[in-house]
Amino acid sequence: MNGTQRTIKVFFLNLLAFWLLWEWLVPLKTVSDTGNIYVFTVFVAGCLGLSFLGVRFWLGALIKSIYIFYMLNMLFFQKPFFSLNWVVDLTNTVVHNFYFLMNLQFAEMMDSFRSLLFFLLLWVSVYLLRYWLFVEKRLFLFYAMTVGYVAVLDTFTAYQGKGAIMRLVVGGFLLLSWLHYERLVEKEKLLSANRTWWKPFIFFASVSLLIGYTAPKLQPQWPDPVPFIKSYTGGGEEEEEGKEPVVKKIGYGTNDSRLGGPFVADDTVVFYAEAKKRHYWRVETKDIYTGKGWEASESVEIRTFERENDVLKWFEESVDNETLTAKVIFKRPYSHLVYPIGLTALIAFGGVVFRLHAANEKIYATDRESHVVRLGEYEMTYEYPSFSVEKLRQVPVVQDSELLQRYTQLPSDLPERVKELAQQITKGKGNQYDKVKAIEQYFSFNGYFYETKEVAVPSEQEDYVDQFLFETKKGYCDNFSTSMTVLLRSVGIPARWVKGYTSGQLVNSEENGMNVYEITNNNAHSWVEVYFQGIGWVPFEPTKGFTNPYRFTEQSLQAAPTPMPQNVQPEQQRKLFNEEKKRVSTPSTGLLQSIKTFFASLSLKNMVLFLGSLAASVYVLYKARRKWWPFLTILSFKIFRSEQTFIKAYLSLLKHLDDYGLKRRKAQxxxxxxAYVDEWFASDEMSRLTLLYEKAIYRKTPIEKEWDKVKELWENLIKKTVS
Known part of the structure; x- marks a missing residue:
């Protein structure tokens, strides 16, 4: 093979390596909150490109490191790269998160540290993949893991992996055949091999794929194993035919484009709050409903303030309110803030400037050069509102056309029965407030249940709200709040979807009248805000089991508690109570509680991924036992210096030699x-070690005096078996 042919072969092998790793990266955008996948894809391509160009190891490592640091700064720290100010932030991040890594507290780790670990994992993966391709010329295990990874995600998540499976079948078999051919050429030392072997393979593979795709197919002959696995693992009811597999939500997340799936219990503390009264903590709002979830309007408008919030108000002067103060202490710093509705001022040290995104009302802390600052704590003043029901009933119809256009938006393919239901619920209501309350209370009296585990994900043909309202009738805050917002918009009432946290768990009451609340990932919540002309944005709470923390002054509304639906049995009431108790539960009381929480959160997808990863790890460790087990024995040599240790080590050596391929005959x-082993390795070490072994067994000669010699001989032979 000439130089050009060799270069082309190496290029295509690198291209196939990139493709295999790309198949691992693509699903992350669908099955997780991982963003900016292109950053990691470019990194993988760069690693392979540097290896292909033959760049020296130290220079390649330097280029990769610069890319990693530059991207981490661009995504998380946003400081001038050559000023090296980001180095301090990155160092603090690594030091702060290393403890969590050592204690396997992955939920506590910051996104920047997770990204750093992911970069390092990809770096190692590229190295291993190239080793398997160009040195071992064996890739079946990694290929099988890739197929299994895609198949599991396609079966149990919202990721559609049919195209990936077809690519892996054709491209993977081509790659495995190529590597098998290369091994044959190398083993048989073929000087003039057939270089057109791939043509018939591609022909027959293409014909087989075409026949398999176009040929008529029988209906499934075996029952679907997924419901069986789900019932066996305690997954609950079977999924309905045609429904998408579930994806999970843990705590507050930024990606709401695909709602649905269970809400996983997680007691990880997010922040502590010192406040006089309970209220919700806002993070952001979203205004575009897509039929599958929520997105925010595309706007680059940023409103800036240093202390006094003079850029945004949520309600008018006519609303009665009480001025209060509060303090937030984050468990780990975040770039965004949490704040109550009615915020009037923020107080933080260090010359911080606050920037509010007009599109979603998310507030960030920055320095004066617009670089993001992660605050550990800050204080605030805000107006705690009290809404007069009488005034709300008297408000005129909203006239602001721009506001109506934005906050009554609905997808064109929204099912008509959703609009018809909204009109039916509000029929006969003479004012906007009564219409809003009718929709808010609709879920309490019509067979809807609060559920965090068995929560459906709409298929490509289904609408998220339509599925909840008419098909499943069970879900958690996202289902209830999104449905209320869509129903309100269906009758022309401007409403928006709000995300943040509930007030949390009371952990202490101080002498100055302030209460300390602990807010965990379990307290992540969503609710609804409705615009009333002349009053402003008013919060409403449609989720069963939750109570609106804000005051509505009307005696009749406070005279009696909200009745339970008539068709709810005592067992269902207890279930609702237990689910709510779980969602706002106190933190873990110890290791036992953490273990219980972990296994309770394992649903079907997690169970399959966990068991699959465990089985794959055990298989890899078993297949590679000749590589790592000898070193454990070497370690025992360093710790235990005894005759029994030597005897066990010698017998272990015999087994390793047998695994290596040096078989001992029965009568030998x-x-x-x-002597046979020494002839193979061109040494006399095995004979010398065997002589010492026979002295220890038959002559009972103490081995401690010659321990260093024994150890050296044994280690040399072991290293030869794993080289």
């Missing part, structure tokens, strides 16, 4: 076998 003596 140890000395003859040792």
């Amino acid at each position: 003596s140890l000395r003859d076998y040792a």
Whole structure:
């Protein structure tokens, strides 16, 4: 093979390596909150490109490191790269998160640290993949893991992996055949091999794929194993035919484009709040409903303030309110803030400037050069509102056309029965407030249940709200709040979807009248805000089991508690109570509680991924036992210096030599076998070690005096078996 042909072969092998790793990266955008996948894809391509160009190791490592640091700064720290100010932030991040890594507290780790670990994992993966391709010329295990990874995600998540499976079948078999051919050429030392072997393979593979795709197919002959696995693992009811597999939500997340799936219990503390009264903590709002979830309007408008919030108000002067103060202490710093509705001022140290995104009302802390600052704590003043029901009933119809256009938006393919239901619920209501309350209370009296585990994900043909309202009738805050917002918009009432946290768990009451609340990932919540002309944005709470923390002054509304639906049985009431108790539960009381929480959160997808990863790890460790087990024995040599240790080590050596391929015949003596081994390795170490072994066994000669010699001989032979 000439130089050009060799270069082309190496290029295509690198291209196939990139493709295999790309198949691992693509699903992350669908099945997780991982963003900016292109950053990691470019990194993988760069690693392979540097290796292909033959760049020296130290220079390649320097280029990769610069890319990693530059991207981490661009995504998380946003400081001038050559000023090196970001180095301090990155160092603090690594030091702060290393403890969590050592204690396997992955939920506590910051996104920047997770990204750093992911970069390092990809770096190692590229190295291993190239080793398997160009040195071992064996890739079946990694290929099988890739197929299994895609198949599991396609079966149990919202990721559609049919195209990936087809690519892996054709491209993977081509790659495995190529590597098998290369091994044959190398093993048989073929000087003039057939270089057109791939043509018939591609022809027959293409014909087989075409026949398999176009040929008529029988209906499934075996029952679907997924419901069986789900019932066996305690997954609950079977999914309905045609429904998408579930994806999970843990705490507050930024990606709401695909709602649905269970809400996983997680007691990780997010922040502590010192406040006089309970209220919700806002993070952001979203205004575009897509039929599958929520997105925010595309706007680059940023409103800036240093202390006094003079850029945004949520309600008018006519609303009665009480001025209060509060303090937030984050468990780990975040770039965004949490704040109550009615915020009037923010107080933080260090010359911080606050920037509010007009599109979603998310507030960030920055320095005066617009670089993001992660605050550990800050204080605030805000107006705690009290809404007069009488005034709300008297408000005129909203006239602001721009506001109506934005906050009554609905997808064109929204099912008509959703609009018809909204009109039916509000029929006969003479004012906007009564219409809003009718929709808010609709879920309490019509068979809807609060559920965090068995929550459906709409298929490509289904609408998220339509599915909840008419099909499943069970879900958690996202289902209730999104449905209320869509129903309100269907009758022309401007409403928006709000995300943040509930007030949390009371942990202490101080002498100055302030209460300390602990807010965890379990307290992540969503609710609804409705615009009333002349009053402003008013919060409403449609989720069963939750109570609106804000005051509505009307005696009749406070005279009696909200009745339970008539068709709810005592067992269902207890279930609702237990689910709510779980969602706002106190933190873990110890290791036992953490273990219980972990296994309780394992649903079908997690169970399959966990068991699959465990099985794959055990299989890899077993297949590679000749590589790592000897070193454990070497370690025992350093710790235990005894005759029994030597005897066990010698017998272990015999097993390793057998695994290596140096088989001992049944009638062959140890000395003859040792001579055979020495002839193979061109040394006399096995014979010398065998002589010492026979002295220890038959003559009972103490081995401690010659321990260093024994150890050296044994280690040399072991290293030869794993080289």
